Amino acid sequence: MQSPFWNVQQAPVVPADINVPKTIPETASVTSRLMEVLDSNSHGNVHGGVIMRMVDESAAIVAIKHSRRPVVTKRIDQFTFIAPAYIGDVVHIHCRMNYVGRTSMEVGVEVLAESLGTGEIRQICSSQVVFVALDENRRPTPVPPLKATTPEEQNQIQKARARRERILQIEQELETEFH
Ligand SMILES: CC(C)(COP(=O)(O)OP(=O)(O)OC[C@H]1O[C@@H](n2cnc3c(N)ncnc32)[C@H](O)[C@@H]1OP(=O)(O)O)[C@@H](O)C(=O)NCCC(=O)NCCS
Numbered sequence: 001m002q003s004p005f006w007n008v009q010q011a012p013v014v015p016a017d018i019n020v021p022k023t024i025p026e027t028a029s030v031t032s033r034l035m036e037v038l039d040s041n042s043h044g045n046v047h048g049g050v051i052m053r054m055v056d057e058s059a060a061i062v063a064i065k066h067s068r069r070p071v072v073t074k075r076i077d078q079f080t081f082i083a084p085a086y087i088g089d090v091v092h093i094h095c096r097m098n099y100v101g102r103t104s105m106e107v108g109v110e111v112l113a114e115s116l117g118t119g120e121i122r123q124i125c126s127s128q129v130v131f132v133a134l135d136e137n138r139r140p141t142p143v144p145p146l147k148a149t150t151p152e153e154q155n156q157i158q159k160a161r162a163r164r165e166r167i168l169q170i171e172q173e174l175e176t177e178f179h
Contacts, residue, residue, distance in 0.1 A: 016068040021147035027065040028096040031058040035089050046085040051111060055127055058093035059107035063131035066097055066105055067143040071131040083122045085113035099160035103140035106130050106160055
């Protein structure tokens, strides 16, 4: 199906070589934005949905840098807000690749709020976002493998793989239960 945005001018896409592994540091990304009045909820804090959108967009940067492909969000694993972000804070979204499957990529996200008045930095939430890379027909397409460069990274990748297997198992169980 032709996109309604077909005529929008877009930057060229050169898919990454799927035989050349990528490392976690080479795609890691930090996005920062000052929270303004338009970002507030009715209590005057930053709206949770604003943070969720920033997380989805920022994590996508990592998945696109890894695959050099268009990506879509397949799942967002969890979203527990530990502390509020306020208008006037700078929200920093730290994103790094956790795990890469054949066509899917899990990006780990840490959200911090920095009070510009005091320099205090608070943890707001953390999450894992799974993206799938798409080919020209909008079907899942393979991406380069992920290469650990330290024992800590290897450990992190193994943990993410085990977590993913547990989650997919639970989803399968729920599907058979409710369908
Ligand atoms: C993404 C999409 C094309 C994938 O289609 P699909 O039929 O599920 O494709 P597959 O079964 O081949 O799965 C693709 C990958 O997703 C993984 N996957 C499937 N279900 C998953 C789930 N619930 N959680 C995490 N990963 C999942 C698969 O394991 C596979 O990963 P792998 O290749 O690394 O092993 C399709 O689900 C889709 O279009 N979803 C909507 C995406 C979207 O629009 N997001 C924005 C919401 S507005």
